[in-house]
Amino acid sequence: MKKEYNYPEGYSLLQTTLKTNEFLKHPIDFINKSMAQFGDTYTATVGANKLILTKNPDFINHILRTNHRSYMRSDITAKRGAQFFGKGLLFSNGEYWLKQRRLIQPAFHRNKIKGLYSNIQQTIEHYLVDFPTGENIDIYPIMHDLSFRVLIKSLFDIELSKEVMAELNQIFEExxxxxxxxxxxxxRKLFYPFTGEERRHLKKGKRLRAIIRNIINERKSSTGEFHDILDMLIHSKYEDTGEFMTEEQLIDEVQILISAGHETTGNTLSWLLYNLASNPIKQQKLRDAIDNSSIDEVMENDYLKxxxxxxxxxxxTSWTSERVAVVDDSFESYSYPKGTVVVPFFFGAHRDEKLWEDALTFKPERFMEDKKLAKSKKYFPFGAGPRMCIGNSFALAEISYFLFSxxxxxxxxxxxxxxxxxxxxTLRPDQVVLEIERR
Ligand code: HEM
Incomplete structure (x- = not known):
């Protein structure tokens, strides 16, 4: 007998299909509207599959943390992403993911990242020397470029030529x-044979691999000493076999780190500057906090944090993610079969008036008044559970040093x-136009 499941209320196949354009036009507005209609959790039907979207923190913690073993990243993103960016951490699953995560995690431990602070700081200081000032400056491309440079310089402690930097940046973007x-x-896939779009992008993926391979090979044949992430990755050994990563694995992981690390940080910096520009009193408070401290204390500056x-x-910035159930599962009164995709809507959870007072107001003080808030189970800026962002300490160091300087x-x-x-x-601003003056 066919098993009955209790999906959350939501859209039928016909309704989902009819609403696809509305969803694609503005997914965040559409999900918010649907949650206003059905509640914090709802179902959409895509082909033969059901998709459950949720901003309920308990449900999000269920899939990412408490019951994470029953979930993995879906093929829709993992397999497809790996075709273009390689099978690094973000696009792998199961035993292979765990093995890689265990190997790479130590390089991103806060104490290791400390070794990169002076490198991060110097790249930022150097960038600020010619920073544009005046009216009507769109800060978004500038923050994107800066975060790309900081990450590249921390990964490969060498000067890449302007041409290579520009090509790398463009390929990642495209x-x-x-x-x-x-x-x-x-x-769209139906049209690829006619438009050649997929073939062109696969070729770009190959070009990307070739550039990274060159950098790695040059490094391996160099006798110099390097204090960067690549050096840590090259020398990391698997616990069980004592072997190093192969060249292909190194390329995969380096590509994923660049891909996962630069746009997220660039967007976060842009939104931060926007929030501080539109809240002059908070900006002044931050400036006071910075003026009264030294750069060595930057990571402990409470107001900055x-x-x-x-x-x-x-x-x-990471406004959503996805996981697929690998076994039948249930949460509270809902039940669903294996193969169901569950989408945590982090953006919605972070703006829910039931969870956050004055949810739509920029109020850093809330994190000062409650020191445990940043670690609470309703806050997911870097995800949660074993697949939580591996680069979070790095990103926070970069953002803190940037704000300070x-x-x-x-x-x-x-x-x-x-x-x-x-x-x-990731969640990008279309543009963030600011007036910037030197003090
Ligand atoms: C403010 C900046 C950043 C934000 C908001 C951010 C956010 C996230 C989130 C939410 C996840 C979890 C996704 C999920 O569970 O599906 C994630 C994973 C990941 N992030 Fe970040 N990230 C940032 C910066 C970085 C940086 C700088 C790096 C590397 C240098 C990085 C590398 C990764 C990798 C490799 C993963 C996959 C981890 C895994 O699946 O094991 N991220 N990030």
Whole structure:
């Protein structure tokens, strides 16, 4: 007999199909609207599959943390992503993922990241020397470029030529946009044989591999000493066999680190500057906190940390993710079969008035008043559970050093209304136009 499941209320196949365009036009508005109609959790029907979307923190913790063994990243993103960016941490699953995570995790431990602080700091200071000032400056491409440089310099402690940097940046951008459209609009695949789009992007993926391979090979044949992430990865050994990663594995992981690390950080920095520009009193408070401390204390600056936490709450760069159930599972009164995709809507959880007072207001003080809030089970800026962001200490160091150095030298104001949300693979602002002055 066919087993009965108790899915959350939601859209039938016909309704989901009819609403696809509305969803694609603005996924965040659409999900919010659907949650206003059905509640914190609802079902959409895509082909033969059901998709459960939720902003309920308990359900999110269920799939990412408490019952994570019953879930993995779905093939829709993992297999497809791996075709373009390689089978690194973000796009692997099961035993292989665990083996790689165990190997790579120590390189991202806070104490190891400390060894990169001076490198991060120098790249930022250098970048700020010629930082543009004046009215109407769109900060988004600048923050994107800065985060790319900081990550590349921390991965490979060498000067890459302008041409290689530009090519790398462009390939990552183009592949991310292609992948986002490919995952969200399955019907596009039907046209690939005619448009040649897939072939062109696979070729770009190969070019990317070739560039990274060159950098790794040059490094392996060099006799110099390097203090960077690549060095740690090259020398990491698997616990059981004592072997190093193969060249292909190294390329996979390096590509994933760049891909997962630069756009997320660039977006987070852009949203932070937007929040501080549109809240002059908070900006002044941050400046006071910075002026009264030294750069060595930057990672312990409470108000600075609170500003970062609050901005990541209000504008959650990793606005969503996905997991697929590998066995039948249930949560509270819901039950669903293996193969069901569950989508945690972090953005919605972070703006839920039931969970956050004045949820739509930028109020860093909330993280000062409650020191445990940043670690609470309703806050997911870096995800949760064993697949939580491996680069979170690195990202926080970069953002903290940037804020410290930037506000020592500059003041900012907003010049236009709030940026439009662009929910791509990560949540981007369309543009963040600021007036920037040197102090
Ligand atoms: C503010 C910046 C960042 C944000 C908001 C962010 C957010 C996230 C989130 C939410 C996840 C979990 C996704 C999920 O569970 O499905 C994740 C995973 C990951 N992040 Fe980040 N991230 C940031 C910066 C970085 C940096 C700088 C790096 C590397 C240098 C990095 C590397 C990764 C990797 C490799 C994963 C996959 C981990 C795994 O599956 O084991 N991220 N990130």
């Amino acid at each position: 592949l991310s946009i292609f992948l986002m459209k490919d995952v969200n609009m399955p019907l 609170a500003c970062i936490n609050e901005s990541m709450r209000l504008f959650t 930037f506000f020592k030298s500059f003041t900012i104001q907003t010049t236009t209304s709030s940026p439009t949300l662009m929910p791509l693979l």
